[in-house]
Every structure is written in C-alpha cells, then in structure tokens.
Amino acid sequence: MSNDNNKGGSNPVSAVRGVQGLQPYQPGKPIDELARELGLDPATIIKLASNENPLGPSxxxxxxxxxxxxxxxxxxxxxxxxxxxxxxxxxxxxxxxxxxxxxxxxxxxxxxxxxxxxxxxxxxxxxxxxxxxxxxxxxxxxxxxxxxxxxxxxxxxxxxxxxxxxxxxxxxxxxxxxxxxxxxxxxxxxxxxxxxxxxxxxxxxxxxxxxxxxxxxxxxxxxxxxxxxxxxxxxxxxxxxxxxxxxxxxxxxxxxxxxxxxxxxxxxxxxxxxxxxxLDDEEYLQRSRETNRKGMQQLETGFKALGLSFIPSKGNFIAVDVGREAMPVYQGLLQEGVIVRPVGGYGMPNHLRVSIGLPEENRRFLEALGRVLERLEHT
The missing domain is CATH 3.40.640.10 (Type I PLP-dependent aspartate aminotransferase-like (Major domain))
Known part of the structure; x- marks a missing residue:
C-alpha cells in the first residue's frame, strides 16, 4: 500500500537530537550465541563477560x-x-x-x-x-x-x-x-x-x-x-x-x-x-564476597605468571592488559569456548575485562589465555 504522505520516497520520521548517532549498548556475548556460531556444546562454554555472580541465585x-x-x-x-x-x-x-x-x-x-x-x-x-x-x-x-x-x-x-x-x-x-x-x-x-x-x-x-x-x-x-x-x-x-x-x-x-x-x-x-x-540471605552475600576475593587473587596470580599487567580492581571483575591489541585475543578465547569482554569502546584497546568466576572457570580461562597468547606470538 502506498503512503500519500510520503511521496518521493523520503522518510519524514526523524529521531530527537542525539539519538540518531547513538550506538546500541553491546552486552557480553551470550553462551547460546557462541555455541551456534562455532558449533560448540553450551555446557563446555564459560562466560566471564558480564560481571555476573558465578554462584547462581540464592x-x-x-x-x-x-x-x-x-x-x-x-x-x-x-x-x-x-x-x-x-x-x-x-x-x-x-x-x-x-x-x-x-x-x-x-x-x-x-x-x-x-x-x-x-x-x-x-x-x-x-x-x-x-x-x-x-x-x-x-x-x-x-x-x-x-x-x-x-x-x-x-x-x-x-x-x-x-x-x-x-x-x-x-x-x-x-x-x-x-x-x-x-x-x-x-x-x-x-x-x-x-x-x-x-x-x-x-x-x-x-x-x-x-x-x-x-x-x-x-x-x-x-x-x-x-x-x-x-x-x-x-x-x-x-x-x-x-x-x-x-x-x-x-x-x-x-x-x-x-x-x-x-x-x-x-x-x-x-x-x-x-x-x-x-536480603535475608546474609550467608549468600558472604559466599559471594569470599568467592570473589579468592577468584580475584587467582586471576592476579595467573596474570603475573603470564607476565601481564592489570588494573587492581574493587569490583567482581578485572581489566588485564594483554600487551597487544585485545580483539584478536578475545576472538582466540572465543575459539577456546571462553567469553570475556573487550573494552576497546571504552578507550582501552589493549585490555580485556574478565569477570571473576568459580575456581575451575578461572583456571580454564587462564590456561586458554596462555594458549591464545602463545599462538598469536608465533603468527
């Protein structure tokens, strides 16, 4: 059906000042999306990209x-x-x-x-x-x-x-x-x-x-x-x-x-x-803090072993400087079934933000990061 109010094909609809130039917020890649893209089993993927609580709900x-x-x-x-x-x-x-x-x-x-x-x-x-x-x-x-x-x-x-x-x-x-x-x-x-x-x-x-x-x-x-x-x-x-x-x-x-x-x-x-x-589950909050504290120590120790610098963090995540452009490292980690967060859009092109996970998730991430960095070093 034609629209007589829109003759000539021009679009009369316009956004308010500023909206047209907005870039939508990009959340961390979902596990199911990565599984579809790479044909991976979702159960084998770990997501350390969105600062979520790894304990699951109370x-x-x-x-x-x-x-x-x-x-x-x-x-x-x-x-x-x-x-x-x-x-x-x-x-x-x-x-x-x-x-x-x-x-x-x-x-x-x-x-x-x-x-x-x-x-x-x-x-x-x-x-x-x-x-x-x-x-x-x-x-x-x-x-x-x-x-x-x-x-x-x-x-x-x-x-x-x-x-x-x-x-x-x-x-x-x-x-x-x-x-x-x-x-x-x-x-x-x-x-x-x-x-x-x-x-x-x-x-x-x-x-x-x-x-x-x-x-x-x-x-x-x-x-x-x-x-x-x-x-x-x-x-x-x-x-x-x-x-x-x-x-x-x-x-x-x-x-x-x-x-x-x-x-x-x-x-x-x-x-x-x-x-x-x-709010009545104080024990859950304390477990969240303990898991985060120990996981932060685990990642900091792992980064030091890999010779990587990082920004000391008070949150449930940490930004690590991978010593090069971070996007290839991020893509390499996806191939390993590990999702983290690139932060180039924040003016930090050499950093990845990594959420604190469970001990096994943190270990898998550090091992995958080591393999990816080594591969990139030889390409």
Whole structure:
C-alpha cells in the first residue's frame, strides 16, 4: 500500500537530537550465541563477560519466585512496598527515600530524564560505564567526558568541568570497567565542591563486594547533600541479574521527582519477591564476597605468571592488559569456548575485562589465555 504522505520516497520520521548517532549498548556475548556460531556444546562454554555472580541465585530467592508463580496473572505492586520496607530496615533510610528501578540502569535513565534536557550538560569520567553517555545522548543533552587519572575518576577535574549548564554528574565507585575506586576523603571533597543545583549520581553497583571498612558508603552523605542520588543493584553480589532489580537512595524530594517519570510496574513481581527474599540471605552475600576475593587473587596470580599487567580492581571483575591489541585475543578465547569482554569502546584497546568466576572457570580461562597468547606470538 502506498503512503500519500510520503511521496518521493523520503522518510519524514526523524529521531530527537542525539539519538540518531547513538550506538546500541553491546552486552557480553551470550553462551547460546557462541555455541551456534562455532558449533560448540553450551555446557563446555564459560562466560566471564558480564560481571555476573558465578554462584547462581540464592535458594531463598528461588523459593520466593516459586511462591509467586501462581499470581503471574496479576500486576506487581507498583510501589514495591515490601522491598522498600526491607531496604529501609537494612540501610537505615526512610522508605520515601527509595526509588525502585528495572535494574540500576533504569535509575540512571530516570535521573537524566527528570533533571536534564537538550540544553543541559552531563559530566562523567573517561573509561566509565557506557550507559552514562547513552542516557545523556538519548535526551539530546551534551555529554562532557573528563579524562581519567590512573584509569580512574579525576574528581578535581570533574568538579572543574561543572558550569552553569551542568545538571547531572555521574560518578561510579567502584568504576566499571576499570575497577578503580574513590577514597572517602576524595569523595567528600568532591561532594562539597558540587553546586547544590547539580545532581550527583553515585553508582555503587559493585559496592556489596567491598570488605574494607574504610571504603566510602554513599549513604553517609545523602543526608548532607540533597542533590546526591546513590544507585545500587541486585544484579551483582545478590545474584539476580536476569530479574533486573535496582534502586536509588536519595532525599525524599528527589525520590518524588524520580517517581513521577518512573514507569508503572517497572519492576516485575518475580523481581520484587526475589530481591526481598535475598536480603535475608546474609550467608549468600558472604559466599559471594569470599568467592570473589579468592577468584580475584587467582586471576592476579595467573596474570603475573603470564607476565601481564592489570588494573587492581574493587569490583567482581578485572581489566588485564594483554600487551597487544585485545580483539584478536578475545576472538582466540572465543575459539577456546571462553567469553570475556573487550573494552576497546571504552578507550582501552589493549585490555580485556574478565569477570571473576568459580575456581575451575578461572583456571580454564587462564590456561586458554596462555594458549591464545602463545599462538598469536608465533603468527
């Protein structure tokens, strides 16, 4: 059928400023996709690409999901009452300070939509999470990436980049994909330097892996800085990546604004039930931390044995410098049935980001990496 309103073949549909130039976020390659491409048995493939929890989900979360299944015909609680109550008790905050999201990515987008527009500037660090730039460009705002310092955030330079047009600043602690972290004193100085009218998003997606008592907990600053939004997720240490549950802690006033742009039922009933249940599974969280700590040591030791440098990491992943362009190494590892993450798009063309796996997975990766590097050395 012809369209009389589109004579001449031109397309009258156009995206808002910035969207046309966006590159879609590239997640880690799925196991099934690699199995199809190379004819491999999925059971033989290991995936260390997406910073997932290698332990599998908590038994308490699985039981909560099972109990929720008969009610799949019902919409979830749009306010997330039970989960907000659990978070309130655990974190010592008022439920009115909690905003729930479809993963913490959802919160990042809610902030940009609520507080910035096409006339605004958004500041973040070089080598920081790709969604900061995507969320910024999607609303037509101007993104201002600030050069990193030693692979991490240069908070003094980021503070200096703030001007009258700045509406949002994204700070990740620890940062993905570098694993670098910000000290308590540096964070305090930065928050004191940011004007009250600029929203600071402190992304603590990997915060539950931190065991250092001196590591800064962003919630300690929320009461003193009404412009601070702390985001966290159940996708990493809590092991619920597939269910997409995240949240923000902020002042009640900021939370009220975020909830005005939040879509109804943005967190599923299964996600709400599982997240509420896993908060009671402290033993699972401790196992996650222990597995991560020992796995990090295993990979660091392996990299040293291979003569490779790496960026010390506070997350559940580590970025290793393979000493050459990383893409051929990545492709070679795929042939070995090992999926990791190239980070050339983050301005790190010689690095691979490797998620911490179970001991056997880490061992297989290190052995495969050694074989791939040796092959490439002789080609």
């Amino acid at each position: 038994a308490k979360a699985l039981a909560a999901i099972q109990a929720e299944l008969p009610e799949l015909c019902r919409y979830p609680d749009g306010n997330g009452y039970e989960l907000k109550q659990k978070l309130s008790l655990r974190l010592g905050v008022d439920p009115a300070q909690v905003t729930l999201g479809n993963g913490s990515n959802d919160i990042l987008e809610l902030v940009t939509r609520a507080f910035a527009d096409s006339s605004a500037e958004v500041v973040y660090s070089q080598h920081a999470f790709a969604v900061y730039a995507i969320a910024t460009q999607a609303i037509g705002a101007t993104h201002v990436p600030v050069p990193a310092k030693d692979w991490g955030h240069d908070l003094e330079a980021m503070a200096a980049a703030i001007n009258d047009k700045t509406r949002v600043v994204f700070v990740a602690n620890p940062n993905n994909p570098t694993g670098t972290a910000i000290s308590r004193d540096a964070l305090d100085r930065f928050l004191n330097a940011v004007p009250a009218g600029v929203i600071v998003v402190l992304d603590e997606a990997y915060g539950e892996y931190i065991e250092d008592p001196d590591f800064p907990d962003g919630l300690q600053w929320v009461g003193r800085h009404p412009n601070l939004v702390v985001t966290r997720t159940f996708s990493k240490a809590w092991g619920l990546a597939a269910l997409r549950v995240g949240y923000a802690i902020s002042s009640p006033e900021v939370a009220d604004i975020l909830n005005r742009v939040r879509q109804p039922f943005n967190v599923s009933a299964l996600g709400l039930a599982a997240a509420s249940a896993v």
